[in-house]
Amino acid sequence: MTAPLVVFFVLAALAVIGAVSLILQKHPIHSALSLIVVMVALAGLYLLLGAEFVAAVQIIVYGGAIMVLFVFVIMLLNAGVEEHTNLSKMAGAPGLLLVVALAGFVAATIAKSAESVHAAPQTGELASTLGISNMIFKDFVYPFELTSFLILVAVLGATVLAQREKS
Amino acid sequence: MVPTNYYVILSAILFGLGVFAFIFKRNIITIFMSIELMLNAVNLAFVAFSQALGKVDGQVFVLFVIVVAAAEAAVGLGIIILIARNRQTLNVERVDLLKL
Numbered sequence: 001m002t003a004p005l006v007v008f009f010v011l012a013a014l015a016v017i018g019a020v021s022l023i024l025q026k027h028p029i030h031s032a033l034s035l036i037v038v039m040v041a042l043a044g045l046y047l048l049l050g051a052e053f054v055a056a057v058q059i060i061v062y063g064g065a066i067m068v069l070f071v072f073v074i075m076l077l078n079a080g081v082e083e084h085t086n087l088s089k090m091a092g093a094p095g096l097l098l099v100v101a102l103a104g105f106v107a108a109t110i111a112k113s114a115e116s117v118h119a120a121p122q123t124g125e126l127a128s129t130l131g132i133s134n135m136i137f138k139d140f141v142y143p144f145e146l147t148s149f150l151i152l153v154a155v156l157g158a159t160v161l162a163q164r165e166k167s
Numbered sequence: 168m169v170p171t172n173y174y175v176i177l178s179a180i181l182f183g184l185g186v187f188a189f190i191f192k193r194n195i196i197t198i199f200m201s202i203e204l205m206l207n208a209v210n211l212a213f214v215a216f217s218q219a220l221g222k223v224d225g226q227v228f229v230l231f232v233i234v235v236a237a238a239e240a241a242v243g244l245g246i247i248i249l250i251a252r253n254r255q256t257l258n259v260e261r262v263d264l265l266k267l
Contacts, residue, residue, distance in 0.1 A: 008169045012177045019184040019204060028196045028257075035200050038181070042207055045177075048169065049218045054226050058210075061233050066203065066240045073244045074196055077251045082194040085260060095190035099183040106179035110172055131223040132230070140227055147234045154238035161245030 007048055015041040028079045032070050039063045053129045174215030181208035195250065195257050199243055206236050 018037035025031045039062045046055035136144050185208060188201035210229045217225025247257075254262055 002168075004169050008173060012173075015177065016180060016184070019181055019188075022197070022200065022204065023184065023188045023191060028194050028200075031192075031194075031197045031200055035204060038204060039207060042211055045174070045211060046214055049174070049214050051214050051218070051226050051229075054210075054214055054229050057230060057233055061237060062203075062207070066237055069240055069244055070196065070200060073247060077196075077248065077257065079194065079196055079257050082192065082197065083258060084193060092191050095187050098190070099187040102186060103179050103183040106182075107176060110175050110179075128223070128226075132226050135223055135227045136230070140231075143231065147231060150238050151234065154241045158241040158245040161242070162248050 004048060008045070011041045011044045011048070014038075015045070026081045028074050028082070029071065032067060032074060035070075036063055036067050039067070051128060053132055171215050171219040175212055178208045178212040178215070181205075181211065193258050193260060195247055195259050195262075198259065199240075199247065203236060203240070206232060 015038050018034045018041060021034035022031045022038070025034060039058060043055045043058040043063070046052075046058060182205050185201045185205035188204065189198055192198050192201060210232055213225040213229045213232070217223060217229075250262060251257055256262070
């Protein structure tokens with residue numbers, strides 16, 4: 001077993017444990033901390049894949065900004081331990097069935113197309129940050145500008161939604 | 168060199184766990200977090216295929232997904248605050264105004 005494979009399995013185990021912990025934890029703040037573990041593990045996997053810029057953005061935007069927003073809202077609303085009714089316990093069984101079916105379908109599809117994924121050309125020199133910036137600011141410049149408009153609309157929407165109505 | 172299959176299978180597992188959390192959890196904030204988990208799983212598949220094909224398109228898509236996820240988190244958490252203020256609960260079963 002080579003070193004990258006060992007690192008992959010450690011990070012993959014960390015991500016899966018974090019995701020399972022997200023489901024099992026009763027308190028939302030513990031779930032949020034589990035999700036941060038998943039995100040940091042995924043950032044490590046991006047580094048392993050040679051995507052340094054995406055790994056940095058994952059840590060800064062996901063692990064930093066978005067999760068701080070989540071924790072902030074959990075504390076703002078003083079969210080307590082979640083309660084499970086009989087109905088929601090019943091939802092577990094079909095949900096598990098659905099998940100197993102989904103994972104089995106994906107695994108079967110991957111197993112069938114394993115050769116085509118491996119047959120892909122390995123160019124080796126994956127120009128990371130330079131290539132990404134070239135692509136964003138040349139090929140994807142209009143979508144990039146549109147996302148800034150999307151952010152503006154989201155900020156306005158969040159402000160309007162969260163403001164207290166005047167009585 | 169880790170085979171691309173491993174990454175895609177891990178991505179499928181994480182997506183499945185996200186779907187299960189979405190169905191099983193009852194706290195609206197945790198349900199919202201499971202959506203983020205699913206987005207992360209898809210991002211992993213994007214980056215893995217980007218590396219396998221030797222092109223950066225996948226990584227650019229991941230950046231767009233992250234931007235949209237940030238916008239979605241801002242609007243979604245605003246909606247959660249609104250629900251908590253109007254219904255005094257975070258349990259999705261108590262948010263049943265449209266139920267017959």
